[in-house]
Amino acid sequence: MEESVAFPLDTQLWTVQPTQSFSLALHGGAGGRIEELSTEVREEFEAGLRIAYAAGHTVLAGGGSALDAVCSAVEQLEDNPLFNAGRGAALTADGQAEHDAAVMDGTGRAGAIAKSRYAKNPVHVARSVMEKSEHLLIVDPSEELVTSWGLSTEPQEYFITDARRAQLVRVHREHQESRHLVAPRHGTVGAVARDSAGHIAAATSTGGMVGQHEGRVGDSPIIGAGTYARDGLAAISCTGDGEAFIRGVVAYDIAARMRYLGYSLGEAVDATIHNELTSKNASGGLVSVSSDGVLVIAHNSPTMFAAFELDGELILHT
Numbered sequence: 001m002e003e004s005v006a007f008p009l010d011t012q013l014w015t016v017q018p019t020q021s022f023s024l025a026l027h028g029g030a031g032g033r034i035e036e037l038s039t040e041v042r043e044e045f046e047a048g049l050r051i052a053y054a055a056g057h058t059v060l061a062g063g064g065s066a067l068d069a070v071c072s073a074v075e076q077l078e079d080n081p082l083f084n085a086g087r088g089a090a091l092t093a094d095g096q097a098e099h100d101a102a103v104m105d106g107t108g109r110a111g112a113i114a115k116s117r118y119a120k121n122p123v124h125v126a127r128s129v130m131e132k133s134e135h136l137l138i139v140d141p142s143e144e145l146v147t148s149w150g151l152s153t154e155p156q157e158y159f160i161t162d163a164r165r166a167q168l169v170r171v172h173r174e175h176q177e178s179r180h181l182v183a184p185r186h187g188t189v190g191a192v193a194r195d196s197a198g199h200i201a202a203a204t205s206t207g208g209m210v211g212q213h214e215g216r217v218g219d220s221p222i223i224g225a226g227t228y229a230r231d232g233l234a235a236i237s238c239t240g241d242g243e244a245f246i247r248g249v250v251a252y253d254i255a256a257r258m259r260y261l262g263y264s265l266g267e268a269v270d271a272t273i274h275n276e277l278t279s280k281n282a283s284g285g286l287v288s289v290s291s292d293g294v295l296v297i298a299h300n301s302p303t304m305f306a307a308f309e310l311d312g313e314l315i316l317h318t
Contacts, residue, residue, distance in 0.1 A: 015265075028052075060193060098117060102223060120154045188240075198231075218246070247276075253275075
């Protein structure tokens with residue numbers, strides 16, 4: 001299956017009204033797949049999305065918190081080598097795995113990590129930064145720090161798959177030939193939720209761009225760029241051209257349009273994608289939830305993997 005660098009298209013947007021006391025949506029990354037996925041590959045991605053959605057849904061259905069739900073969903077995606085987070089994430093130019101992640105709840109608490117090389121589940125380390133340290137962002141968290149928080153570590157070999165090695169070789173070859181990259185430049189996982197108590201949260205995790213420079217940090221761990229949550233407004237998790245999301249402070253821009261301009265979540269998402277992405281020739285997508293449980297899922301990239309419920313039916317968007 002050939003892939004192409006993503007380019008902005010007309011925004012596809014879904015607004016989903018709540019039908020129960022909680023709401024959940026997750027994404028498995030936006031990208032530039034132009035050709036149709038084969039039935040087999042599509043089913044593999046859908047199975048991964050279904051498992052992750054079930055993990056978050058189980059938490060919420062049991063009366064658990066939005067924060068627990070988004071972390072549980074993202075953990076499943078990090079463990080699945082199909083997605084660009086945790087095991088099987090994209091590799092840097094020198095063939096290493098470097099992970100970024102962030103969590104934020106509606107109270108304003110947040111935690112993030114960048115250039116994580118050993119944590120099995122970066123999303124849980126980001127949460128520990130929030131809950132067990134005085135910091136918000138830690139770069140290159142050590143194995144000792146991760147294990148001191150009771151979290152699992154793995155050697156680099158655990159994260160690096162044969163498929164990602166082959167992808168990196170292809171990217172290097174095409175770069176030398178001065179051709180456009182055909183490897184997907186996007187790929188991030190994330191989730192947003194509103195729990196039955198009315199609280200919201202967002203979590204995002206990524207391996208970054210294929211062939212990126214060592215130490216490059218995208219939007220995912222930048223609070224306000226790729227991840228944001230504020231009770232009374234919305235929770236947002238983004239995926240796409242990381243540098244564009246940072247420049248446009250995309251996640252916060254959505255919340256700000258709601259707070260200061262009185263936009264609905266759908267209006268804010270649509271305006272922000274147009275103004276900060278499409279008009280600047282950047283692409284990506286996001287999942288979001290308002291404080292009253294309305295879900296908005298949107299992207300201007302050719303594809304975005306996502307899962308959410310509509311009229312009681314689980315929608316797997318691939």
